[in-house]
Amino acid sequence: MRIAVLGGDGYCGWPTALYLSQRGHDVAIVDNFLRRLWDHELGAPTLTPIRSLPERLRTWHRHTGKAIESFVGDVTDYEFLSTLFKEFEPEAIVHFAEQRAAPYSMIDRQHAVFTQVNNVVGTLNVLFAIREFQPECHLVKLGTMGEYGTPNIDIEEGFIKIQHNGREDVLPFPKQPGSFYHLSKVHDSHNIAFCCKIWELRATDLNQGVVYGTVTDEVALDEALVNRFDYDEVFGTALNRFCVQAAIQHPLTVYGKGGQTRGFLDIRDTVRCVELACLNAAGRGEFRVFNQFTEQFSVSQLADMIQVAAHKFGLCVRIDHLPDPRVESEQHYYNAKHTKLTDLGLKPHLLSESLLDSLVNIAVKYRDRIDDSILLPRVNWREARNDRRRAPALAVAAKAPRSNGKANGRGNGRVRQVSPVPVA
């Protein structure tokens, strides 16, 4: 199958592209490297030393004999996207090419506007390009479980049957997203549903949970294929961040009470879910929603598990409860359905002791690259301007010995905040 992975240089996109290539699909990676630019903007590089895309692709070819094409450009640029469709003729588009961090979207007005315009326009362009060039092409779009928020009822997969005043209908599940980023995904979902209806497009919205881990079989083939691993307060997902904190014996930073419960999944399941969606395409005119996660945990549960795993490495960390920088329920009901992907054959990698060990192990392996100044939250949902140029929060607790001081050099409070790249 000819599959274009938009955002194929990123945290989920890269291992997905490799996995699909390994499985025998013809893969093209589409990326504009904005994610790498944000490393510089935030002064928060990936823990793992990722290589340039050309080097990654050369390494992949050397190991497997498989060629992955690359298209360098921005999906908000329709001319560029048109070229991709005309040259590659994708049968499926896997669309990761969005700004994906809630805190990034909450930095200030510019970042909020950038996130929504970038994500919404990119997805609109993809929809128009499919309609114009490749109407049978199946859109596999990465959404987020965060679109639903935390309602006091069970969360269904995209749609819910509602009985009301003696009548009933199956309607889109009501959305209560919790950041400008999550809102952008809700906007996308509405736009995609509409285009499926008017143009009879095929689309699958993968409402993904929080991803953890960084290694897949493909990524593990060579150090030059290593995946990015974000641990900073902006792009680092909770479990990955806790592992890094444990590695340097920094307290695990739980926001608020820690009762915030979310769906989680291993990155090895991300790549498999995407392939399952591609192999089992939505029908013409069908807008389909899968909840893509395998287990629910509260943030406190995760912190407890990492604390135990770290102990085996001789790392003693305490758990700190910080004031929650987000506006969210800290204790709530949460029960989200997620059977559609297992019905298609997903065999989940559940969060095990051995996986936790390997996660902590990665953080320990790269401990010298950890910058402890980017761990604590500096983006507060209650503020309309979060000036990240100011010195980071001072409440940094005991840390492990550092082999050199250089890794800390970026957190000196002189990080210059650049504007997000505007849409052309």
Place this chain on the structure above:
Amino acid sequence: MRIAVLGGDGYCGWPTALYLSQRGHDVAIVDNFLRRLWDHELGAPTLTPIRSLPERLRTWHRHTGKAIESFVGDVTDYEFLSTLFKEFEPEAIVHFAEQRAAPYSMIDRQHAVFTQVNNVVGTLNVLFAIREFQPECHLVKLGTMGEYGTPNIDIEEGFIKIQHNGREDVLPFPKQPGSFYHLSKVHDSHNIAFCCKIWELRATDLNQGVVYGTVTDEVALDEALVNRFDYDEVFGTALNRFCVQAAIQHPLTVYGKGGQTRGFLDIRDTVRCVELACLNAAGRGEFRVFNQFTEQFSVSQLADMIQVAAHKFGLCVRIDHLPDPRVESEQHYYNAKHTKLTDLGLKPHLLSESLLDSLVNIAVKYRDRIDDSILLPRVNWREARNDRRRAPALAVAAKAPRSNGKANGRGNGRVRQVSPVPVA
């Protein structure tokens, strides 16, 4: 009360600004005249000869002694918007400043992207400006009943209590908007609800029905205060368009079966509803939704009523059913609640015989300005590119005698389509 009317030069904004001024409020009009530019883009000027904003405001002052301030600029320009907030210090913002035509948003990709970016960014800017400069300011935002679509259950005012698997919650009413324009309003609603939550803003989302009429007491004071009256396939709302068609004995063009049922209201109720919302502000942190319409009609019912009213003017028109250019249900259940504004004191102007007469009368009065080439639908929802430069549809039926041929000169197929103005 100090009220800024964003989009105060437009079809709803202008009479609203005058009404609020007449009622003793301090009013500022904020507009960038994009709506006037679209007249030129589409070759479809307002039926009524509207005057420039300065002339309008001078005339208003001469008649009433009341001054309305004007701020000329674009709400997607945050610096401009900041100036408004700092200089005018509004207690309420009435936000009409959006691209408001579904067909305009469906012309092609550029118009879809423009509509969503313009509307979403404008509203985000307003929210940030309130947060930054005037956190007590009440946002009165024009939404649309079209956000709900046509579910098979009763439509509530913004929220619905859902019982599911033995639990219940009150959640946002599920949205099924039917154009890129309607989608932009759904995006806005989600963004506004979120900002009310995180920043404790006050907001009222007025989900307005289809507005008809053009005259209010204020507008009627002087010919130089006349309101715009759109009758073309892009910006003309159904009832207004039917009146114009009747005036030139052009068949009334009902799309499809005509069973499409919507909420409607008189423009005199629009202005009153906005004032009621302003006078009864939402609480801090409250996101409130009012369904702003007074009666439901199907499109066929409206056509029948206009046919009867026209007959009294000696105008015989038939009703044509054209293939529906939109993708929508042509027969469906529709029952939308609309009690919150009447609870606040709205006394509706229901659609009466005498009002229908006066509407047809306006169309007859300006008959010489009617261009019959812009009546028939040329924007098809099923197409991704509707090239309006092509000659208009040829199926134009019998028409009334014309006093000169000039009015038809714009419909000669050479209308050049300009790009929508991009966001800076």
